[in-house]
Amino acid sequence: MTPFSADEVLARCDVLAGISAATDGIERAYLTPEHARANWTVGEWMDAAGLDAWQDAAGNQRGTLAGPTADAPILLLGSHLDTVPGAGRYDGILGTLLAIAVVGRLRARGVELPFGLEVIGFADEEGTRFGRTLLGSCAVAGTWQESWWGLRDAHGTTVRDAFIAFGLDPARVGDASLRGQSIVGYLEAHIEQGPLLQDADRALGVVEGIMGARRFELQMTGEAGHAGGMPYGRRRDALLGASEVVTAVEALARDAGAIGTVGRLHAYPGAMNVIPGRVEFSLDLRAETDALRDRVWREIEEAALKAAASRNLAFDVHELHAARATHVAAPLAAAVEAGIRASGDAAPMRLLSKAGHDAMAIADLCDYAMLFIRCKDGVSHHRDESVRADDVALALDAFEATVLAVADAHDRAHD
Ligand code: GLV
Ligand code: MN
Numbered sequence: 001m002t003p004f005s006a007d008e009v010l011a012r013c014d015v016l017a018g019i020s021a022a023t024d025g026i027e028r029a030y031l032t033p034e035h036a037r038a039n040w041t042v043g044e045w046m047d048a049a050g051l052d053a054w055q056d057a058a059g060n061q062r063g064t065l066a067g068p069t070a071d072a073p074i075l076l077l078g079s080h081l082d083t084v085p086g087a088g089r090y091d092g093i094l095g096t097l098l099a100i101a102v103v104g105r106l107r108a109r110g111v112e113l114p115f116g117l118e119v120i121g122f123a124d125e126e127g128t129r130f131g132r133t134l135l136g137s138c139a140v141a142g143t144w145q146e147s148w149w150g151l152r153d154a155h156g157t158t159v160r161d162a163f164i165a166f167g168l169d170p171a172r173v174g175d176a177s178l179r180g181q182s183i184v185g186y187l188e189a190h191i192e193q194g195p196l197l198q199d200a201d202r203a204l205g206v207v208e209g210i211m212g213a214r215r216f217e218l219q220m221t222g223e224a225g226h227a228g229g230m231p232y233g234r235r236r237d238a239l240l241g242a243s244e245v246v247t248a249v250e251a252l253a254r255d256a257g258a259i260g261t262v263g264r265l266h267a268y269p270g271a272m273n274v275i276p277g278r279v280e281f282s283l284d285l286r287a288e289t290d291a292l293r294d295r296v297w298r299e300i301e302e303a304a305l306k307a308a309a310s311r312n313l314a315f316d317v318h319e320l321h322a323a324r325a326t327h328v329a330a331p332l333a334a335a336v337e338a339g340i341r342a343s344g345d346a347a348p349m350r351l352l353s354k355a356g357h358d359a360m361a362i363a364d365l366c367d368y369a370m371l372f373i374r375c376k377d378g379v380s381h382h383r384d385e386s387v388r389a390d391d392v393a394l395a396l397d398a399f400e401a402t403v404l405a406v407a408d409a410h411d412r413a414h415d
């Protein structure tokens with residue numbers, strides 16, 4: 001297989017798909033044995049591309065290529081290596097492996113850049129294990145929060161204990177931060193996770209920005225009781241209250257042009273012949289602007305309180321995550337556009353990302369831009385995630401040309 005080719009990138013996606021906690025699908029969560037194995041494997045590929053591979057103090061897998069001088073700035077490239085449960089093989093993974101291949105190609109051609117490069121395989125974009133997303137990229141951006149040490153996974157293990165079990169020192173998490181360093185920007189390639197490129201018959205697109213998101217853990221509490229004996233008029237059925245919220249989420253978000261999803265719901269005690277006394281459920285809410293997202297949340301909260309009052313239930317809210325809507329930096333996006341043009345598309349399509357990305361966290365550190373790659377039917381967070389090999393080849397050309405365009409712009413600015 002040709003080194004640093006699209007075929008090699010796709011074969012490596014297949015290798016990582018085999019590093020999974022589940023035998024019937026792909027699942028690779030933060031600070032797990034699978035995370036360690038994926039980092040080790042990707043570290044080998046980084047070394048082969050000429051990068052110095054290392055794992056940082058938050059568990060991100062990083063590879064560094066020194067710049068022309070000791071004080072040269074760095075350009076960051078990357079995406080994430082963790083997955084949701086039942087994942088596909090390209091979300092995050094493809095972008096990380098494309099970045100490594102781009103470095104390998106540039107090195108093989110002897111290209112000298114005016115900056116150093118750092119490829120980062122972020123360790124926790126999805127938030128699958130601890131509920132709070134973007135932990136890896138927040139550590140790099142220097143925005144790690146002390147309160148996160150106490151977050152617990154489904155087994156009650158805290159982030160702090162998981163760090164220690166993984167061999168990381170919680171006291172050193174600040175060492176992962178790039179704050180204070182001279183950074184040119186951050187570039188991320190990612191599958192679109194939506195159908196717009198396919199519908200427009202485009203392989204690649206320029207991202208304009210990323211929707212802001214909030215995530216909540218919600219709870220309705222009523223009273224468990226006998227499914228036969230308890231008359232309707234006396235029931236305090238928490239699942240009926242939660243169900244009203246679930247349908248209100250769709251109606252209110254949809255009407256407002258936002259996106260709301262209840263992806264998890266557990267009814268307790270969870271028996272066929274017991275009225276549900278308590279329901280825990282999640283809410284993922286996204287919109288193009290933070291103001292719109294926050295307005296829709298207030299409407300959902302109002303609807304939930306109304307449903308709770310009418311059924312004599314208590315409604316509780318715990319917010320797990322909030323990320324502001326961000327916009328790409330125009331000069332870096334222009335480089336992505338030039339990169340796509342160099343790959344053969346004369347008028348690249350621009351689109352907003354509805355999915356979250358590490359770039360949202362890195363936006364607190366430096367400018368960013370993103371390149372989207374078409375995925376089949378927009379399917380993602382699903383085992384059937386699929387990309388075309390010819391699109392991946394174009395993405396590799398475009399990503400490499402983007403780095404060269406950033407280098408040209410940097411040279412022009414510093415001449
Ligand atoms: C990340 O994949 C997200 O939830 O948008
Ligand atoms: Mn994802």
Ligand code: MN
Pocket residue numbers: 080091092125190356357
């Ligand atoms: Mn992703």
